[in-house]
Amino acid sequence: MSQFEDLNRLLAQGIISRREFMGRATALGATAALSSTILSSPSFAAMPKQGGHFKIGMGQGSTTDSLDPATTLHTGTQIVNHAVYNYLTEVSNTGDLVGELAASWEASPDAKVWNMKLQKGVTFHNGKSFGPEDVIASINHHRGKDSKSAAKPIVDPITDISADGTDGVKFTLSGGNADFPFLMSDYHLAILPSKDGKIDATGGIGSGAFVLEKFDPGVKITMKRNPNYWKSGKGHFDSAEILVIADVAARTNALTTGATMAMDRCDLKTVHLLKRNKSITVTKNTGTQHYTLPMNAGRAPFDDVHVRLALKYAINREALVKTVLRGYGAVGNDHPIGASQLYFNKDLEQRIYDPDKAKFHLKKAGMSSLDVTLSSSDAAFAGAVDTAVLYKEHAAKAGINITVNRVPADGYWSNVWMKDPWSMSYWGGRPTEDWMFSQAYAAGAEWNESFWNNERFNKLLLEARAELDSAKRREMYGEMQKLVRDDGASVIPMFASYVGALAKNVGHDKMGANWDMDGLRCMERWWLV
Amino acid sequence: MALGLIVLFVVSLIIFLGVELLPGDLAQAMLGQQATEETLAAFRKELRLDLPMHTRYLEWLFNILHGDFGRSLANGREISELIGVRLGNTLFLALFSALIAVPLSLTLGILAAMYRNSFFDRAVNILTLSSISFPEFFIAYILIFVFSIKLGWMPSLSNVSTETPIGERLFVSLMPALTLTLVVVAHMMRMTRAAIINLLASSYIEMANLKGLSRARVILRHALPNAWAPIINVIVINLAYLIVGVVIVEVVFVYPGLGQLIVDSVQKRDIPVVQACSLIFAATYIMLNLTADILSIITNPRLLHPK
Secondary structure, X not given: OHHXXXXXXXXXXXXXXXXXXXXXXXXOOOOHHHHHHHHHOOOOOOOOOXXXXXXXXXXXXXXXXXXXXXXXXXXXXXXXXXXXXXXXXEEOOOOOEEEOOEEEEEEOOOOOEEEEEEOOOOEOOOOOEOOHHXXXXXXXXXXXXXXXXXXXXXXXXXXXXXXXXXXXXXXXXXXXXXXXXXXXXXXXXXXXXXXXXXXXXXXXXXXXXXXXXXXXXXXXXXXXXXXXXXXXXXXXXXXXXXXXXXXXXXXXXXXXXOOOOEEOOOOOOOHHHHOOOOOEEEEEEOOOOEEEXXXXXXXXXXXXXXXXXXXXXXXXXXXXXXXXXXOOEEEOOOOOOOXXXXXXXXXXXXXXXXXHHHHHHHHHOOOOOEEEEEEXXXXXXXXXXXXXXXXXXXXXXXXXXXXXXXXXXXXHHHHOOOOOOEOOEEEOOOOOHHHHXXXXXXXXXXXXXXXXXXXXXXXXXXXXXXXXXHHHHHHHHHHHHHXXXXXXXXXXXXXXXXXXXXXXXXXXXXXXXXXXXXXXXHHHHOEEO | OHHHHHHHHHHXXXXXXXHHHOOOOHHHHHHHHHOOHHHHHHHHHHHOOOOOHHHHHHHHHHHXXXXXXXXXXXXXXXXXXXXXXXHHHHHHHHHHHHHHHHHHHHHHHHHHHHOOOOHHHHHHHHHHHHHHHOOHHHHHHHHHHHHHHHOOOOOOOXXXXXXXXXXXXXXXXXXXXXXXXXXXXXXXXXXXXXXXXXXXXXXXXXXXXXXXXXXXXXXXXXXXXXXXXXXXXXXXXXXXXXXXOOHHHHHHHOOOOHHHHHHHHHHHOOHHHHHHHHHHHHHHHHHHHHHHHHHHHHHOHHHHOOO
């Protein structure tokens, strides 16, 4: 274990490269997935223990936060959702899909109709017993013309939901989707108790491991254990509180002085100092979160695939991971599928920094030099502006002149992203390939940030979605990753890890990498030793 | 008073227009990267953001005249309830800091004037000027580093709530109050010193000295009463600062005051909350200025009859 730690320190300090790290880690007998989580396992094998008061400091959180799952925006409220509410399905800590309120499910052969059998004997915090009507009302909260839900594009393909007996729900979709149960684990789609076919979206009543006591948005959220929780082996704290501590130095101080027991979003610039503290463990999870630089494929010069390739060869990914992420991440290969995902294409060659190849593609595009403007703001991700400036230096060697246009973080998503020809963005990632591709790469998708339209890709996407044979899907998703990598209009230089810190007395199993904070389920999964 | 009300009205209009001019609106801020045209439209309709600007302003004005601050657009909570607790926290911290800072700076100022150009005078000046020159967050971090991390005497978080008992509240608020004290002391102390020294050149002070009065008596009984007016004005400006300008200290110590609320609300374009907060801030300034005028006149009735 200590050898890994040494390796990781060398990596963080830039003494060895990422590639070397992976090589040496493999030599030590670690798989890629293991070496990314190896550091975070002090209480790995310990048995969960009941009791205690858990305090966590979260970086995101605002007075304007709401309990309405339709507008859940950031990790601060996402973990509240997963503590207070349950979902139909859950992505487990090993990345598999398991049932939560849905006990089991089966699809029609064309994957258009889904029958879900619901858990029996579940009661909400207000005493109402859980039934199909709650599922229908909760999902309908996000559907329909008047929906303001951020999850609307996810539930839009549902044409009908109906009860199937007293413990079943039938979903009818407009097109086949083999990943439909995965979609139901989305953090917006919480199941709340219904009353007359409607849910009280801001009432804070769910069936989760914790009963909400006080919701003081932007300050503190307190909850106590649900004594009637239906899941066994989950929800260990007697009570818990989430403190919103926006300032990273204050958040770190709170953890080091024992005022909190966990924090998210460590300051990567100082995390090596935090690691020296013997009573604290720094956790790192590299999953699906990645940073993108989407070009508008419909506008010159980005409509030429050679220009896009030139730009992709002109970025030094290793250097960015080393400097911007301080080693807490992995290089990207210009497609959005993470190495931990089921259908990740292992045979695809990693694209590296190659100014000569960039020049070659520029020549193919009929240019000797290229002037482009990249709009950048730290609203896209922490370190976005630094990334843009470094990229400018890398690209200059290939005869590409990037002008970095620094824009305000305020209103970035509404005024710059998908408006300027070339901007920066991030994706928390989605648990399935189909989900990621359909939201951000399918032609006509609301968030197709690069306005990319590839006929073959779009055809494969529809076919793979309705395909239930796993081997065939692997082949199709493999080809799609290649298409996005070689023809797509997004430069995807890196996958960023979630870096948090825990006091030594916080116990946990292997952490989920699908989202931050143990797949957002830290409240019900962690315990105090 | 009438003038004050007009100022409040103008402030509310400027703030409203200012927030309107900012790019984006609440629906976009709340949905962020996940917004789509349809959901934005539905969101705006629900919040009545699709109505023209003047309609929304007049509606708001009508309600406020009837004592109704309205609800937060972002989470539907009553603004009066949202602000009530926070305003209490802010006032508590301001009062606490003022109780430390005002007596301290008056004492230091008077002593500095008494022992003018002495080592004591120089030392006090250098110390207070250095503390005002550092950014607030830097002072806060230094205090946290020394008292929370190295010595472990004080908590680094001051997240008080309504249930916090008064003793504990004073204890956890001490560090933010000290930070604020260090920031405001220099201004008040130097004004006290300057106002007194200014008077020491007057002939009636010379008379008092010639009578053989002690230095302390000359300054406290003869000079100070005439120096109150400018000192009060500076104290009041600093009090207003303690109420409206402490957002950075709030963030560093995670103290739930009004500053954090208004920053959050501006970011999300939650206009009714921004409006309510700015009205409170504007009213604070107006009230404190009024108080300063009244107090100045009480200490020096000659001000009622300008030459």
